[in-house]
Amino acid sequence: MFENFSINESLNKIGTKLGSWLDSIILNLPNFLLAILVFLVFIFIAKYVGNLINRLLRRKVKQASIREMSVKVLKAIIILVGFFIALGLLNLDKVLTSVLAGAGVVGLAIGLALQGTLNNTFSGVILSFLPQLQIGDWVETNGFAGEVKEINLRNIVIKQSDNNYVIIPNGKIVEEPFKNFSRTLRSRVMLNCGVAYNSNLEFVQDLTKKTIANSFPQKGNEEVEFMYEEFGDSSINFVVRFWTDVTKNRDILIAKNKAVIEIKKAFDANDINIPFPIRTIDFTNKLSIQKPEKES
Structure with missing residues (x-):
């Protein structure tokens, strides 16, 4: 119950x-x-x-x-x-x-x-909105240079001039400075050279500036700049600076190549010598290498 x-x-x-x-x-x-x-x-x-x-x-x-x-x-x-x-x-x-x-x-x-991963993720979001870095730009950063091929949530992918790819974490790009060649259409190129000590320096200056100006037309306030820098061991050295179209590092190499050829042609036509170091070997050694004769 x-x-x-x-x-x-x-x-x-x-x-x-x-x-x-x-x-x-x-x-x-x-x-x-x-x-x-x-x-x-x-x-x-x-x-x-x-x-x-x-x-x-x-x-x-x-x-x-x-x-x-x-x-x-x-x-x-x-x-x-x-x-x-x-x-x-x-x-x-x-x-x-x-x-x-x-x-x-x-x-x-x-x-x-996931501290490191989240840092790269948020850095990737920041980079995607930055106008200073876009896909297709040619940049130098963290010791590497190349064209930006991809920006994702973890890293950016750069294709170098040797056709190899470099993957750099986004956090490194945000924290470290980078140089972007593609943000400006014109850049200044600097080329170093030297002439013999017996050269007419004023004539060399005028000839070089005229040669570069003809090969690389300057726009607006741009101008070809020429300055002697030092008395070198075998030449008086100078630097010439000029503006040209540059959107990647290869454009600088092309401009320097053309400038070297044109300057060499102009100097040869006007008998201007570009000296190179000469080493003189002295054979006036007075020490005899013959063994002394033994006394009998």
């Missing part, structure tokens, strides 16, 4: 509990439906905003991986906001607090574990 009473009491408690749950569900059904509706609305908003941002980023960011990652992060943030609002409508404040606390702890742990 005692066992029957315990079973009946347990069944009554279960029935009472289920009844209270049913009443709670009925009372909170409007809030539940409203929470679902709000969450679905935020999903729709995330999709619409993602498509809009993707179209806007196409004008600024050439790299598809950067655009896709940015859109996904934005959509995830909007959906999370909708999720938290839905939890608030269901009066699940404690659950919301627990979720935020757990997310904070997990985020901190992931951030510490």
